[in-house]
Amino acid sequence: SSVFSNRFHTIVVKANSRRIEFDGVGVYLNGAVAHEGPSWFIDKVDWAEGVGFTWISIPLRNRKTADLVLLDAGHGGADKGAISRRGLEESRVTLDVVRRIGKLLESRGVSVRYTRDANRSMSLDDRIMSNRKTRPDAFVALHVNATVNPAVNGIETFVTASPGYSATAGGKEDERVYPGNYTGVLNVRLAYAIQRNLLDYTGADDRGVKRARFAVIKNSPVPGVLVEIGFLTNSGEESLLISRVYRDRVAAGVARGILSYLTTLHKPPPPRHEGDDDDQG
DSSP states (O other), X not given: OEEEXXXXXXXXXXXXXXXXXXXXXXXXXXXXXXXXXTEEEOOHHHHHHOTTOTTOOOOOOOOSSOOEXXXXXXXXTTXXXXXXXXXXXXXXXXXXXXXXXXXXXHHTTOEEEESOSSSOOOOHHHHHXXXXXXXXXXXXXXXXXXXXXXXXXXXXXXXXXXXXXXETXXXXXXXXXXXXXXXXXXXXXXXXXXXXXXXXXXXXXXXEEEEEOOHXXXXXXXXXXXXXXXXXXXXXXXXXXXXHHHHHHHHHXXXXXXXXXXXXXTSOOOOOOTTOOTTOO
């Protein structure tokens, strides 16, 4: 592995690995980092996304209206999602936490909409259509994880995988370009801000910013992420997610991440210097 740092950031890379550590937070790239002699290489698409690198300029908005965020509580109604051994239902946890996130955002002047505001069923198509009609500045879907291994725990945040690359978990290298691919730089900025702040507020294990092609984010016309706030199949995280205090921490972390992301959209881009090239690889 190798460490690259300046007074602003520290990046840790490892040869033949898609995972890097950016300021202590795991980020999975689309392609693996290559190492040859003294040189390190990343794919052009990953360089262009920039994670949080200062050489990448993001489009700025000149808005007079308040920022608008659409929150999507996963599952609902008859679709309970994952259910813990003590009967905790994912659909109810996500609804409660997004309400808490919404209140925090509204207290900071952000307008908030919800794909569902009650424990009712809602199809993926309805969620996607809500996003298309609302056209928010950010779309955040919230879920709770589950797996057959009860020892697995931690928080992870997903963005849409780039065309021609497999998801972090593997699978086919899909060549199609989805709506969610057009906001790649902003997707990663939003995901990183949420993941970093969630870890700060909860102390949970970091499973990283990952790539996937979940329907609600790959079809999002705006910057969008899907956040998995823990594992209901892990007894420790199940106990935490039952707690109102912990749910408040999760909500605070997500809200702070969203606010941090929205703030970056209003900042001027860093000054460019002669010889800068966003297409380096």
